[in-house]
Amino acid sequence: MLDEEVVEPHKYDKFLHTNGVAYAFLEVPVAFLDQQMPDYANWAVAEEDKEGNPTEYKTLGEYTIGQIPSIDGTTVVITLAAMEAPTYRTPAITYDDLQDWEDWLGLHGYTLDNWLTIEERNALLATEAYGLGDE
Numbered sequence: 747m748l749d750e751e752v753v754e755p756h757k758y759d760k761f762l763h764t765n766g767v768a769y770a771f772l773e774v775p776v777a778f779l780d781q782q783m784p785d786y787a788n789w790a791v792a793e794e795d796k797e798g799n800p801t802e803y804k805t806l807g808e809y810t811i812g813q814i815p816s817i818d819g820t821t822v823v824i825t826l827a828a829m830e831a832p833t834y835r836t837p838a839i840t841y842d843d844l845q846d847w848e849d850w851l852g853l854h855g856y857t858l859d860n861w862l863t864i865e866e867r868n869a870l871l872a873t874e875a876y877g878l879g880d881e
Contacts, residue, residue, distance in 0.1 A: 758844045760863055768839050770826040771812070771862040772851070773870060776819060779807030784850055789828050816875045823867055823876070 761768045783790040783804050790809060793802040807813070812825030826847045827839050848858060862870065872879030 756841065757858060758841050761844065761861070763864060768841065768844060769864050770839070770844060770847070771823055771864075771867040772826060772856060772860060773821050773823050773862065774806075774856075776815065776822050778854070779805060779810075779813070779822065779824075781806045781854065783809045787828070787846065787850070814871060814876065814878070817877050818875070821875070823862070823870060826861070 758768055758770075761770045763769050783806060785800065785803060787803075787809070790803045791800040792804045792808065793800070795801050806824070809828055810824045811827050812823075814823045816822065826844065851857075851860075870876060
């Protein structure tokens with residue numbers, strides 16, 4: 747009898763959509779959007795000097811896409827993906843990108859247990875706090 751290889755699911759597999767793209771979301775206090783992005787994040791540079799050296803980095807609010815505020819304005823659901831430019835987002839997020847998010851968010855006390863799948867995000871948005879349920 748052949749030994750079958752057991753493949754453990756990857757920790758990010760639950761965020762994979764049927765289209766093969768990973769989508770992850772996080773609910774944070776609105777004030778957290780003011781956190782400065784780390785210098786290693788792609789497209790995080792907000793301003794450069796004449797020599798092209800970064801002088802300022804974007805905040806999370808400037809960096810992330812898909813921000814949906816709660817009705818009372820205290821929390822916001824963000825998409826863990828980045829804006830490359832004001833009108834362009836990175837086309838697909840990879841597991842490496844999710845690892846970068848996990849590392850950085852971990853410094854602020856957020857773990858994978860806090861992250862939301864598409865279904866979890868949709869359920870949260872349908873609550874009274876967000877009021878985006880079926881009409």
